[in-house]
Amino acid sequence: MIAAQRPMVQSLLDGVARIGADPPGITREAYGRGENEAMALLAGAAQALDLDCSFDAGANLTMRWPGTDPEAPPILVGSHLDSVVQGGNFDGAAGVIAGLAAVAALQASGVRPRAGIEVLALRCEEAVWFGLGLIGSRSLLARLPAGALALPHARSGLTLGQSIAACGGDPARLANGVPLRDPKTLGAYLEVHIEQAPQLIEAEQAVAICLANPGNVRHPRIRISGEDAHTGLPHRFRRDAALAGAEFALALERLWLEEDRAGRPMAVTIGRFHTLADRHAMTVVPGQFELSLDLRAYDPTHLARLEARLQAIAAEVGAARDVTIALGERSAAAPGAMEAGIVAGLARAAGKLGLAAPRLNSPGSHDANNFAAAGVPTGMLLVRNANGSHNPHEAMATDDLLAATGVLALFLAEHAA
Structure with a gap:
């Protein structure tokens, strides 16, 4: 069922590329046109899958597939849609698209999870916009540092608080220091991300299981x-x-x-x-x-x-x-060590699909860091990508992303059941 999702995946990858087109690369400005239009595109794809879409006080997008047991802690799958200035198309966006594709594959297979599965498009992961990164997950988990809402946007000059409000969020709600989601009520957080050092190119493997983020x-x-x-x-x-x-x-x-x-x-x-x-x-x-x-x-x-x-x-x-x-x-x-049980579960899923999936550290900090630091069981998959990231020449193959999506979907089928 994963191969059947290829047209949707490719269409979404091409769509976010058109939105961010800024030769020679891609620019999807946080809290600006690029990030907003990419969120609208993915929300449309989620609604076509009958997912419930909503925005929280940090203006993060949640695309929710309810489970059969409303008391079961949901499993979150997320990443970001913003980019650095004239960067590449896949850093962040590929992970959100993989989450939607995994849900679509499970639906096509007739799976109905007991625990809800929520695909997150988190705001402003890249630090270029405010001199502070991982803002969407920081907002969600009450990990914004003091004074963050007053930081100026590198292009618009609006403060972070003003930028969030302009996108429908509620900075006053963030200022009270209470998490938008109680970490104790979350079953897990999973993230798919392109590799940022050519470790998988070197190993000639499509997918790796992340052990830790710095x-x-x-x-x-x-x-x-x-x-x-x-x-x-x-x-x-x-x-x-x-x-x-x-x-x-x-x-x-x-x-x-x-x-x-x-x-x-x-x-x-x-x-x-x-x-x-x-x-x-x-x-x-x-x-x-x-x-x-x-x-x-x-x-x-x-x-x-x-x-x-x-x-x-x-x-x-x-x-x-x-x-x-x-x-x-x-x-x-904070550094983000991946949860041992999730690492093992992802390895089992990869093995069932015939993927070697080496275990590697990621050289980049990701939204997964904040979930791990908040005590949420966290795991990551890395996807082979030539030429690193934060540059126009990111070179992830769609087939490699589909391989990671297959591992994710199999893990979700087993752990959300």
């Missing part, structure tokens, strides 16, 4: 302050913010390599790295420099230790270069 600590606007000066100034007098930025970045890379050699996986990403556009010039020693930092690891204790090292490195470089390094605003996401 948590992260993010500083979107690190500011280094030294002193503007003439280019002829001798080195001993300089307070060069740009060279301090370079030294800071290389020190973080050395930390990463040390941790790798010790067998402690982590990652450092510096996405913004620049002198100030309105001040820099070829004949000025720069007194100001800015960068962003995403620091991630799979274990909360390890992540806390790395954050302490970050602060020490900032102090050391600042002292050596006679500059001030202000880390600035901070956001964090």
